[in-house]
Amino acid sequence: MSLPIPVNVLSDQVEMPERFMACNSHQWLLEKFGESHILFNSASNDTHVLNELAIATLDALRVGPATLAELLIRLGFAGEDATTAQAYPRLLRELDLLGLIQPVDA
Amino acid sequence: MRIADPPLAELLSRARGSGLIWRVGPFLVRLKSRFEPFLETFRTLYADHRLVDGECGEVIEFHIELRQDRFFRRFWHPRVFFDLDGPTELLPFPLDHAFPLFEWGFNFGIASRANCYLMLHAAVVARADRALILPALPGSGKSTLCAALVARGWRLLSDEFGLVELESGLMQPLPRPIALKNDSIGIINAFAPDALIGPTFPKTRKGRVAHMKPPVASVLDEERMADPVWVVTPKYERGAVLSLDPMLEDHGFMRLAGHSFNYEMLGARGFRAVARMTRGCRFFALTYGDLDEAVACLDGLANRTKLHPA
Numbered sequence: 001m002s003l004p005i006p007v008n009v010l011s012d013q014v015e016m017p018e019r020f021m022a023c024n025s026h027q028w029l030l031e032k033f034g035e036s037h038i039l040f041n042s043a044s045n046d047t048h049v050l051n052e053l054a055i056a057t058l059d060a061l062r063v064g065p066a067t068l069a070e071l072l073i074r075l076g077f078a079g080e081d082a083t084t085a086q087a088y089p090r091l092l093r094e095l096d097l098l099g100l101i102q103p104v105d106a
Numbered sequence: 107m108r109i110a111d112p113p114l115a116e117l118l119s120r121a122r123g124s125g126l127i128w129r130v131g132p133f134l135v136r137l138k139s140r141f142e143p144f145l146e147t148f149r150t151l152y153a154d155h156r157l158v159d160g161e162c163g164e165v166i167e168f169h170i171e172l173r174q175d176r177f178f179r180r181f182w183h184p185r186v187f188f189d190l191d192g193p194t195e196l197l198p199f200p201l202d203h204a205f206p207l208f209e210w211g212f213n214f215g216i217a218s219r220a221n222c223y224l225m226l227h228a229a230v231v232a233r234a235d236r237a238l239i240l241p242a243l244p245g246s247g248k249s250t251l252c253a254a255l256v257a258r259g260w261r262l263l264s265d266e267f268g269l270v271e272l273e274s275g276l277m278q279p280l281p282r283p284i285a286l287k288n289d290s291i292g293i294i295n296a297f298a299p300d301a302l303i304g305p306t307f308p309k310t311r312k313g314r315v316a317h318m319k320p321p322v323a324s325v326l327d328e329e330r331m332a333d334p335v336w337v338v339t340p341k342y343e344r345g346a347v348l349s350l351d352p353m354l355e356d357h358g359f360m361r362l363a364g365h366s367f368n369y370e371m372l373g374a375r376g377f378r379a380v381a382r383m384t385r386g387c388r389f390f391a392l393t394y395g396d397l398d399e400a401v402a403c404l405d406g407l408a409n410r411t412k413l414h415p416a
Contacts, residue, residue: 029374031381036356040377045370047363047377049356 019104020092021065022058028100030055044099054091058100065104068092110153118145127158127166131269131280131328133216134164139172141186144204151205151283151304151317154325168215172204190215199310206307206315209285213266216280217367223278224379225367226268230277230332231260233408237277237332239268239387240340241365244312247342247394250290253318254397255404257298262324263332272375275382276331281324283317291316297397334383336407337362338390346395350403358389 027042037055039048050058053075060066060074068089077088095101109117109128120126125136130152139145158164171189175198185198188211196214199207217225228241229252238260242248249265256262262281269278283304286294291306291314302319337358338350353361362380363369369376388411394400 029377029381031359031377031384033355033359033384038356038359038381040374042374045373049360 019065019067020061020071020096020101021104022061023100023102025058025062028058039100041100046098048098048100054095057091057095061101107157108153109149109155109157111157114142114146114149117149118142121145124160125169125171127160128152129156129158129328130282131264132278133168133220133280134158134166135168135170135212136166137170137172139204141172141174141201141204143202144172144186144208147205147304148208150302151319153319154322167219168212170208170212170215172208174201188214203307203310205304205317206285206310209283209317212282216267220267220269221368221371222272224270224272224369224372224376226270226362227266227365227367228268229265229284230263230268230279231255232263232277232332233260235330235332236335236408236411237263238336238338238404238408239277239334240338241268241361242340247290247340249284249286250293250342250397251340251394251400253284253286253290253294253301254297254401256284256318256321256324257294257301258401258405261327261332262320270334270379270383271331272372272379274331275334275379275386277334278331279324279328281320281328283319286316286318288313293397294318334387335411336390337383337387338392338404338407340392340394340400343393343395346393348396348399348403349391349393350407351391353389353391355384355389358387359384361389 024043029040031038037050039050056075057071060071066074072088092101096103117126121137121139125138127134127136169191173187173189175185184201186201186204186207187198188194188196188207190211194211196211226239226241228239229248231238231252240248240252252265263277263279264281265284267280269280271278291303294301295303304317306314306316308314339361359380362383366376369380392400
């Protein structure tokens with residue numbers, strides 16, 4: 001199971017990498033039960049319980065690396081309210097810490 | 107030949123020599139011991155398990171020896187050690203607690219070796235080859251409820267290990283004595299006066315412990331797999347009003363994974379096995395304060411669930 005992520009690591013003050021890509025997505029096993037998606041990552045042997053937005057983000061990054069702006073477009077959030085745009089980098093950092101995505105050099 | 111068939115003297119002679127070889131569920135066990143009171147209890151509580159010829163040619167999974175101290179320690183506060191293919195890290199018990207040590211040591215051996223199965227820390231009983239899995243933390247009343255269900259006709263698969271075959275997803279029986287602790291000994295004695303309960307061992311690490319013999323029918327059916335259908339997490343609370351609340355599937359998944367001894371060790375195979383069980387089972391949380399009510403409730407659950415079409 002995943003360990004909880006320290007809150008300070010998820011601070012919105014941390015500088016955001018320019019682009020992200022999915023990590024070892026060919027080693028993921030996915031199941032959907034009720035509202036939750038359960039992802040097993042064979043690379044880390046960890047199991048993660050993810051919500052719809054997290055799983056949509058992973059799906060979008062499986063297509064190919066993307067910047068934050070590109071991701072928001074892929075997910076249909078372009079032009080959405082500021083709350084979504086502000087909360088979204090935090091989710092990306094969390095997925096990065098779980099080893100499911102990683103920053104890519106521009 | 108069953109363990110109870112030969113006279114105690116013959117059993118003792120074998121156990122002191124090359125060892126008794128017997129079958130429990132999918133495993134063959136070789137047991138050596140020189141301690142007669144232990145073998146007497148073993149013979150009573152494992153009476154219906156099959157003795158196997160030493161020349162059977164099958165692989166023996168567990169070589170167990172209950173070894174006593176040497177020299178003066180044999181007489182001064184004598185102790186018994188649990189060996190599994192040689193010495194283990196398990197601490198010795200007082201000699202007169204040899205049977206609880208054997209049971210816990212055997213549990214330790216299974217939990218550390220039976221990785222060809224997904225192993226759940228759960229009691230498992232079955233009705234018409236449909237398994238009811240009772241995963242729970244110690245002290246939640248799992249064994250008491252398991253013993254009560256078995257006394258009312260459910261088939262015992264295991265009081266301690268839910269063994270899930272990875273290929274088929276079916277539950278493998280491992281019928282062994284049910285460990286009852288403290289108040290539950292008297293509760294089951296009153297609930298099922300016909301049940302055979304062995305000697306009570308006071309002052310163990312878990313308090314008073316006694317073991318209920320598995321029913322003959324459950325032992326004879328130890329090769330008959332069961333389909334996992336219900337997962338019920340029991341919680342005993344004195345005076346509680348009975349409740350059986352459905353649980354969401356995602357919580358059920360985490361419950362099964364969290365109660366597995368080897369989910370993480372099995373990696374993707376463990377994930378697939380738990381996912382398969384989650385899709386096939388219905389999940390509930392049971393709170394009970396009265397054993398009769400709890401058994402009636404689970405009987406009702408089994409009666410209400412229709413068989414899957416073939």
